[in-house]
Amino acid sequence: MAAEAKADVQLHDFANIFSLDGKVAVVTGGSRGLGLHSASGLLQAGCSKVFITSRKASACDAAVAALNALPNKRPNARAYSIPADSSKLSEIERLVKEVEKHTDHVDILFANAGATWGAYFDEHPESAFAKVMDLNVKSVFFTIQKFAPLLEKPATLGSPSRVLVTGSVAGITLGSLGDATASYGYSASKAAVLHLARNLAVELGPRHILVNGIAPGFFPSKMAAHLMEENGGVEKLGKQSPNGRVGRAEDIAATVVFLCSRGGGHCNGDTIVLDGGKMWGAAKL
Incomplete structure (x- = not known):
């Protein structure tokens, strides 16, 4: 019996599961x-x-x-600066050509470029x-x-390429409403991009490209600074989450690394919410 039980135990090599x-x-x-x-x-x-x-x-x-x-970082590893305006198709195409000067393939694309705009409902401009x-x-x-051909080159069933998009909790629950920070377009856009990721996961999965979304809550950043200040600042916002804090740099970095690694190889069409449980905590109120 002991020999039979031992034969059923099979362990796998997880040493490089997040490498x-x-x-x-x-990274846009x-x-x-x-x-x-x-990127770090x-x-x-x-x-x-x-x-x-970036622009x-x-x-x-x-x-x-x-x-x-x-x-x-690894020996000979290097970051490259390629300024481009992601809002223009011609600039996206130029970006791809510039990247191709340094590599014949891309394993990971993080489509992170984004913008927001706050205004009262009755004053929100079309532009x-x-x-x-x-x-x-x-x-x-x-x-x-435009990056799909480069993503397909190294992609295999056992080692698929990865695409990540940045959404927001504002695309899942309510965004800012009612005052000068109200972000109707932003909330709608983040709901749309997360659903775009789900559709592309199904479209690109057979081409061995996995697509997932990340939905951050409050993280201190230049884009979020004004909204966070209007909502009481870092300390107050942190107390609104069950884990007692706002997001940190390591939270987003770790999530990106996980999704792009072997460890995230069965995630496709998913959205990882990074808000410390704030959305669920709000249900207690």
């Missing part, structure tokens, strides 16, 4: 905030090349300089609504579409 050794990644909106934290996580998890893009060249260059100074929807939804679709 991204040698992977090539592209990667020069600050959640994008930069994620990708490099520290083993990526050999991480391409950073401002100076911001991209500064971010890349900091990334390349990381002491614990602002259109800008937010274009950048947060349309440009995400075309960024994925």
Whole structure:
């Protein structure tokens, strides 16, 4: 009996289950905030090349300089600065061509570029609504579409390429309402991009490309700073979550690394919510 029981025990090698050794990644909106934290996580998890893009060249260059100074990245691993305006199709196409100058494939695409706009309901301008929807939804679709050939090249059933999109808890529950910070277009765009990810997961899964969404709650960042201040600041917002704090850099970095690693290989069409349980905690009120 003991010999028979021993024969049924089979252990697997999990030593590198979260490793991204040698992977090539592209992060849009990667020069600050959640994008930069994620790029840092990708490099520290083993990526050999991480391409950073956002509209401002100076911001991209500064971010890349900091990334390349990381002491614990792999030997010869490198971040690259490629400024581009993700709201324009021509710029997305140029971005792909610039990336192709350095690599013949991409393993990871994090479509993170985004914008918000706050205004009273009766005063919300059409131009602002259109800008937010274009950048947060349309440009995400075309960024994925244009990078798909590079993502397909290394992709296999056993090692699929990964696409991540940045949503928000505002795309799942209510966003800011009723005052000058009200973000109707932003909330609608984040609901749309998370559902876009689900559709693309089904479309691209057979091509060995997995697509998932991340829905952050409050994380201190330049884009969120005004809204967080209007809602009482970091300390007050932290107390509203069951875990007692707002998001940290390591929370987003760890989630991105997980989803892009072997450990996240069976996640497809999913949304990971990073809000410390705040949405569920609100049900107690």
